[in-house]
Amino acid sequence: MVEKDGCNSSLTAIRVLRVSLVDELEGWIDSLLEILVSRELFSRDDREEVLCQMGPRARVRKVLDILECKGEEAAKTFLSISTHHKQEAHQTHSKESSRDQHQFVEYNKVKQKHKDVLRRRSESMLFYNTRHGEKILFSEHYVNLLLVDGHQGLEIKRHEVLTFGQKRLSLQQKLAVHRKIAPAELFLSANENRSVKKVLVTGVAGIGKTILVQKMLFDFGGKKDNLAFDFIIHMTFRDLNLIDKPTNFRELVLRKNRHLAKELDNILANDNKLLIILDGFDEFKHYRSCDVDVFVTEPDEDAEVVEVFGSLMQGELLPNASVMLTSRPAAINHIPVGCIDRFVLITGFSLAEVQDFFLRYFQDNALADRMFAVVATNELMLTLCYIPAFCYIVCCILKESKDLCGESPKTMTDIYVQYLVALLRSHTQARAETALQAQRAGAIQQLSDVVLKLGQLAFKKLMEHQTLFYCSDHDVAALEGCSLVSTFLDKTVAQEPGCTEEVYSFAHLTVQEFFAAVYCAVTNHPLPDALQHSSSSGETSNDGHLDLFNRFLSGILSERNANLLSRQVGLSFHKEKVDTYRQRMIRELKMLCENGANILNHLHCLFEQQDPSLALSVLPQTLRVNVSDETLSQMDYNAIKYFLNLTKGKISELDLTGTGLSSEALRDIQPLLLRCESLWLGENNLDMETVQVIADVLQVSDSVTHLGLGWSNIGDEELLTLSCAIRVKKKLEELWMEGNRVSYRGLLSLSDLTPNPLKKVVAIWNDLADTEPESVCAVSAQESITVGFTDDDMWEAWGKWVFKRCEDSSNEKLVTVLHKVCNISVCCLEAQWAKTFYKKLSQLIKSRIECCTEDDMCKKLKKFENVLNL
Template structure:
């Protein structure tokens, strides 16, 4: 046994022994033939070089001594001895010059061996060394080919041929749970890839020291479904098994949470490892003793059935302690079990708030493909560069298609649909549902035969839909063989399902999921559209409450349902699949129109309904949408190009003034405002606060305000980080404006000089009643100066009774409502900004009740908050709002 002294895998010791056994005269003398030398000593060379073939191939490729095709010809051989044979064959064909270089290189290896020099440990290391090599060969066999969506039986898709780089950035998602991560991802992804503060990292750097701090031991890699997390993990396993990119590790142990979900009784870490990697049994003690050279990958935390129990209170420190699975995993993450090992955890962002993030030392986001990688993917997918370039250009000009292509799984779907659309005489897709309907048809055409009866196809589609519908109700994305027993099991059904075979102590079990979770939602919507007698109607409010279908969780289902029930997709499905027309089309259209009218009139969040209308692509419906007022609430979701398409489509069909457009906290910028400009001209009230706006964005708004036909009466731009230049732009635009009554620009970066200049607006504009600038950089002494000016009632830079109690109570009520709907992290961020101006209400008595209510809200939120750092910030805010009240007045200190 090796004991615990140093690394374990003794590369230098092994190399020195091998080369010392090699006769000194083995390498050819100067002037003799290297080709003949290699032929005479071929079998001995195969024995001696098998342990180093990875390094030799990498060096020769790097120095361009062999081509990439040569490299892959040798690398794809099964086993290191065969790889050496293939390389020797290649050298023999290339002639004397390459043979001479090869011999020289091998001779140099005696003095400068490949790989990282490790500390020599006393004792026998041969078994550890042999098992490490065998382990790499096992990982290579398991990861040499990649799982490609709907590849045919027996078809091999080699990883090296099809892998396209993913963009990784240092940082992490907001811990808030998205309403629907895919739908909010588009613009956020673009923001992530363009932000100046991002730190782009390469796969091989993920475990390295990037700053003055030590190399991280606990790493969280997050990304939305289909973004490439599992392929990223396969890239690590592939590179580790073939090269020495990750040469600080002797062993990499890979778990998926799909496998771990099958563990139903107490177990040990040793048993978990041996369940997947039995070949490590004889050396596992040494692996544990040298855990600083062990990498454990935990892939797919969002699929773990106990994801909300991972932050455990009781830890284990011995790999042989038999405990519940969550205790083992929690102990690994918290560094109590194998503290020197490196842990890589992957997850979708929806469940990150359940991870003990305080123990995470590096956060990494996979943002999918960049524009360059999307183009590379198209060029690899299509048969010719010309066709690939043509299709990429088409997609690049389409907002929603191009945004989808940043996610690798969707990029494949889009490519497969575009490739087959012409062959199947289908129009180019216009909406997301079109893409999935075409995808369904393409897969059916490729995986069915003329002998298949239409009834079998229809039965299979309905079974897939029923499976998707029932599992969506139960919030399940993975299921097992017994879940499939009630349904028709055939090749067609499995064309839409991914299967993973996992080993548990008693047997092997198959785990299934749809090829992508959005495919599951599409089939669920298809089933809802086709099934006339549903036992459980997901559209009913009582059902949504019963099954815990929270607001927003059915957004994509509803979009798919709307698109499937559109006249054009009904015809498409009838033509290609002989599916009957749904009887729900008219009733759904009536429901959609009623909901749109209701949401317009009461100002409820409307964006997803606009998407549903966009999926219909039926302009005649607009004549039936006649609300008494039009209030479009699009707030609190990252605005993407797809969202713009839906909003623009609605506004182009439904005419008239827009009483209120709420774009608060949507991450809009000058580019989006420029596209929205025709719509903004129709707005009476516009709210665009809590966005990072620059002067260019303000100039677009100023263009509207200075227009003779401007309708805008209220404009809210609070907490948008605008400064003096933007304020003076507003001043110039309002000189001739005759519509704006209130301008809310609180929480921004204005100085006294700019505000004083702006106060002169009352000399030119008699319409503007209030410009609220509380929470800016103005000092108390400067506030007194502003009050003394004749325009003091116009420029409101602090809380004062002159504006009226109702005026401020309305503002505070709005703040409170914003906080009620915010997630925990957003609540903390927003209230921190608001507090910048609250010290100006010192001495007022009308805010006491509001302070007490806000303190109660924070206390309630703290009871359920699972993220420690957010909870601590809540506590700080709660103390601010729990300040003492004396004689009915808030007693704020300078520290508060």
Template sequence: DLPINFRELLDEHQISLRRRFEQAVEGTEEGESRTLLNRIYTELYITEGLREEVHTHHEVGQLETAYKASRLRDAPIKNKDILKALPGQHASIRVVLTSGVAGAGKSFSVQKFILDWAEGLENQDIHAVVPLSFREVNLIGDEQHSLLSLIQLFHPTFQKIPTEQLELCKMLLVFDGLDESRLFLDFNNSQVVSDVTQKTSISLLLTNLIQGHLLPSALVWITSRPAAASQIPPSCVDRLTEVRGFNDAQKEEYFRRRFTDENMSNRILSHIRNSRSLYIMCEVPVFCWITTVVLEHMLTTEHRGELPSTLTDMYSHFLVVQTKRKKKYQQEHEVGPQELVEGDKEVLLKLGNLAFDNLEKGNIMFYQEDLEKCSLDVIEASVYSGVCTEIFRRECEIFQKPVYSFVHLSIQEFLAAVYMFHCYINRNNEFLIRVLEKSLQSRTGHLDLFVRFLHGLSVESNQKILGSLLGRTNKKQKNVQAVIQRMKKITIKMSPDRGINIFHCLMEMQDRLVHREIQEFLKSENRSEKKLSDIHCSALAYMLQMSDEVLDELDLNRYNATGLQPAAPEPHAVLLSLLGGSLGEEK
């Protein structure tokens, strides 16, 4: 039993957390009304364990390659049970690492867990939950702290608790957003810190806490995007979980709740289902919002063109829709995409500069000094364009220091591609090939979506949508066709999964020849006589993963793969590698 005065202080802490976490911002605009979290929260799809591709694929690729396999091998776990041993598990769980792509709902799952605890509904065996987001920890920079002073800085109630009583309680420390951290976690540093009052670097505090040297009685829960999660050695983690976002039923529920007009929701759902890449991207709740913004605008105006079917097309329309919103100096007049005023272009390109400069570094959270490097004045920018409140968030955190971020990583990647395309527009399209080749050499594929957007922007229809933002585009499509032909002949050494992104780039450039050839191949009765190149293998693997159809027979050993590089594996090995061995289960 805890001393009465200690219990009262913990009750005070619990009340403060309930007040802090009971509301959530619905929407992205500054000043947007807040609503009760329990009113809008939809249970997220969480699984135990990590898929193999989280360390080798871009986050969008993880969604795509896992789409089919997820129906076969998932081990779902409820958010409230994240720290509990499952039936048949006897080992205690002290450190939990939760991974998930950007926008999948990691922070919402943390907020829901803490709120349920603070309201006395779940996990009442835990005496104190102490949330410490990395975006807040970033703000104290290189300051030296003890674990005690760090907790007290962000949760002043603990200033009243005697140090010796800390180890009496069962405490959960929640570190949300490891991918947003600018700390370097060195688990090879042999310096041991075991005293909660010893001051040292924040990085050393965290590594010793995770390793169990510091406050070993405490539970630790860390959330992160997949690439950053690899910083923590598996030996230090007792449970790995993954937040998957929305499953198919939840996607449909989102769109039906979003529109009171049933006809509108049916039209949108029908369109999304017909584009597998868009439908799969809707596993990410933020992408559902992007989709509704674009399609609602297009279906309720006098738009007569085709609805977006590629990612570049969708994001190009999204950017234009945002620039047409809430322009204070335009009154009721809406400009067309070709009429972007100079202020809009300037702001968007500065945002693109910020996005591009930080993409390679892996930074997704920005501070005032980052904006100043790009000459970006967010206060001025908000007057010119809706993008600064709709896709670029300003959050006032602790110490009243603002923190900025794009509402989703894919928006950062798209604006980075717009900026790079603008910078190179007066040259030829050779740079597309150079960027593609560089991305193919990446082990994690961290540039894959950026490269897909770049190639999509070379298409004339997308250039028309963005108009003058891209500068004086070369409308001679023979340059684009030359790039397409070179892409199909790239001979640099690459892993099979990297080849899938070449196929994606071709689709973004609206070159559907490979797609049609694979469709003809699958329908052919004499498949063994058909020749498969490496790009065909990648396309075939991707299409098998995305398709809901089941082939009666697919003997990979019978394929003629003369198009493959001499040193490449046999086609069946390439395909099985790409399919993750799931083909047999679907046969």
């Protein structure tokens, strides 16, 4: 304040300080006004006059104006009150600042302690057969994984381990389309207008989802500030499965993070700086029930664990927190719709990273190079090595065996059998060196007993869709005291108030499937009826649950693996069971070839046998190979080539509809395409390079008479390439290309090929909007070219084919087919075939809705039901 001179010093001060007083008093003018009234400096009328002013600054000015009329004493008292009030406010602010500073220090202390804990928990790499006392540093063995943006198709109809191969290689070649991303970039949006809070990381079994999580925890704990979070909370769904009573999010966090207790309120209050990682959604026993309609909104609100998870994912609980979810592809369509901001696909190793893995595993350049050279000569082993889990298994075989047992592995079963033998050999080697022959025979008998007990556990739980086994389970109790068990089973301790219980799981789901197959192969247990795909409709049809089990079973019952397991593990095989299995395979393969039903898993089972006499015994009257609606991998193509290369003569039909074809894949099987009479390649995105492969086949083949390219995104330029190829041999009789981008101009390129050799060209649902008179007349004059629904007999057969596909499809695939065939015109519905077809289709949709448990899928199906019932 200024010095006060003369009788008007306080009023003078107010006038001089008027501007600064407005700035100082605007924040607390209302409380100051109440003080002035209570001290009787201002009347109630004065207060009302002040409060009528718009805004705090105007109110301060009105107070100062009124003071001018109140005289010197009022001005003096006002200055005293305002000075005292300002000092109190400053002291309060200082105390709050001190308290905030203390809280900040404590918050940072806990933050650093948490990072230290995460670092310690993640510093060791846990392989499937890590022994006690064996510490493998994560920093020395981690190999980069390839992560790409993009939504993986939800239609996984078989074991997802086998959807990998060719798709993995093509992704590496198309990184311009799929942007490669680093783990630190997972929550950074390429589009600044869209925030990324919920990220789903998906990939096939063994591809490295859990390793990616460990990498993020390791880096965060190691002070690599590449993630903009203060805290990361890590949970696994295997742990969440152990909770069978109501809980809350706070308790879930503190189960393994008691060191966060004092600061947990602050951590959760700052949820915009919190990342929650939930690993292994596909292992969650409630994964089908996560789209909950009962929510919790507070961290300490009790509910079932599935309701806590559902609330978190749907933003009802901790709405500002970031969440990363990992899952195998088969389960992700059960994640609540609309809550995922970003889909990320792990595609495993590149070739360079496979070599890097070998170097880190063997810790010796020369040895690593020699072992990689062994693998590089085996196409199957090299393909599997792109999947980190299998890369480890292959390295384990090479290390433990110093070489490969017998001949080089040719199938997946070969690799797992050698993996089992290598681990068992390592386990018993020390004893075998000093034991007598009789003792060694007893040791082998003991090994076979343990393998069978593991197999019984694996088989029983696989049939029940279970991957976790409690210590109280009879089959688990039978393994008590066996040191070998820890090689194949992981143990978790479930801690609940008042009790603890040990919970086991196989180190990998594929290991469980392998042991289950061993048990089924060598015991009196009857062979399962699930060798072929289920033909029943509904959500569970063709879900691939036992596909890999059946392939392992076939490989184990092969002569070479049966001999190896008998010799090295002491397992005995019944000749009658082997013969029964082989005869059933021949019978079913013959039937599927003649019926044109989906045959892919049978071809894999045949491939696992590696017995040419089996394929030669099939001898179907008509050789039809249908592998449609399966996203084919290189391993799939290997199985197809193996069978067809052993057969002779023409292939009546090869159906590759909706298989994710590429030009590389078609080139690979081009010699087989030349033998086909009917070749169906529709519902694949066929670029010009792929169309050129088809054209090369048409120019050479004397066999191809029917070609299907429906909904394959071809246009006039691609059709021109095909028409030139057709003119060379003039053998093609029917060309189906419905649902494409062909215009009348493109159809004109076929005018000289109809009706000879092309007796039928189907071009409905194309870009036929060209209304130039010459074009319309030229096309309509060609009776072989079908641009509408005219021939009842032809469309009736088409309807039966489509309906059969719909019956065999899962709901997800059914919806994609319905999108294509429900483009109904009035003239179409007048035809009798259409009335019958769409009526049956409507009944099928209705039956699917009745047994559908997913709300979003029900809505999609009801949409098509409404279309068909108009």
